[in-house]
Amino acid sequence: MTTCDHPGVLLASGATALVYELDDRRVLRRYRDPAHATGRAAAATRIAGDAGVPTPRVLAAHGPDLVLERVDGPTMLAEMTSGAVAEQLPMREAMAMLADLHRRTHRVRMPQGERELPRLPGGDSLLHLDLHPNNVLMAADGPQLIDWENASWGPPGFDVAVTAVILACYALAYRTEDDAVDATDLLDAFLRSAEPLTHLSDAVDFRRERVDFMPAAEAAQLDNAAGLVRYLADRSGQ
Numbered sequence: 001m002t003t004c005d006h007p008g009v010l011l012a013s014g015a016t017a018l019v020y021e022l023d024d025r026r027v028l029r030r031y032r033d034p035a036h037a038t039g040r041a042a043a044a045t046r047i048a049g050d051a052g053v054p055t056p057r058v059l060a061a062h063g064p065d066l067v068l069e070r071v072d073g074p075t076m077l078a079e080m081t082s083g084a085v086a087e088q089l090p091m092r093e094a095m096a097m098l099a100d101l102h103r104r105t106h107r108v109r110m111p112q113g114e115r116e117l118p119r120l121p122g123g124d125s126l127l128h129l130d131l132h133p134n135n136v137l138m139a140a141d142g143p144q145l146i147d148w149e150n151a152s153w154g155p156p157g158f159d160v161a162v163t164a165v166i167l168a169c170y171a172l173a174y175r176t177e178d179d180a181v182d183a184t185d186l187l188d189a190f191l192r193s194a195e196p197l198t199h200l201s202d203a204v205d206f207r208r209e210r211v212d213f214m215p216a217a218e219a220a221q222l223d224n225a226a227g228l229v230r231y232l233a234d235r236s237g238q
């Protein structure tokens with residue numbers, strides 16, 4: 001049983017979900033796997049939104065389906081890389097924005113008795129754990145953070161480390177291509193504006209558990225990611 005048997009136009013297809021336009025104010029995010037329940041993503045999106053983190057409102061959740069307020073705007077990655085260079089979002093600005101979204105998320109603390117999200121040892125901050133430029137939508141009134149399916153309570157430095165590993169795999173996977181954005185500079189800029197990272201080897205293990213949802217070229221760089229992150233973090237005084 002799903003929320004809507006005939007959704008509208010397919011807006012985007014992510015690694016785990018297909019996102020359809022329901023109308024000009026709502027989207028349907030449907031997991032590709034019908035057995036994958038959206039409960040955790042829905043709970044985390046609600047918790048984050050209620051605490052003031054910019055994220056689309058949850059309008060309904062049922063089985064693999066999540067109905068969300070529609071955000072008008074490209075992803076941060078698209079805004080950094082597409083169109084004329086003069087109109088692109090500068091890399092440093094984007095990475096400062098990403099670091100700020102981390103801080104705003106981590107300021108949310110686990111309420112007493114909260115049971116909807118898993119708790120990791122070492123902290124009680126809200127963690128997104130997939131906070132990268134494809135999970136930020138650039139609305140006219142500011143960035144909106146989406147895709148909360150990995151959200152947990154835990155130590156902020158782990159969330160920073162997960163983002164750093166994601167950016168490092170991306171940088172290492174595509175380093176030979178002539179890219180509009182140099183992804184190593186992207187990681188360097190992120191580390192310079194982010195909170196201190198911790199739990200780096202746990203972050204690599206965490207990403208390793210998700211290789212099925214990553215492009216093969218990025219998954220192949222997991223063994224090399226920690227070295228690049230450590231090198232740049234040490235250089236930036238982290």
Ligand SMILES: Nc1ncnc2c1ncn2[C@@H]1O[C@H](COP(=O)(O)OP(=O)(O)O)[C@@H](O)[C@H]1O
Nearest residue numbers: 012014015016017019027056068069070071147
């Ligand atoms: N509320 C929304 N409004 C507009 N577009 C959205 C919304 N939520 C998701 N999308 C689009 O769908 C894509 C995939 O959604 P996401 O939640 O990141 O799923 P996945 O887990 O598959 O990455 C996003 O990158 C974005 O382009």
Ligand SMILES: [Mg+2]
Nearest residue numbers: 014134135147
């Ligand atoms: Mg996503």
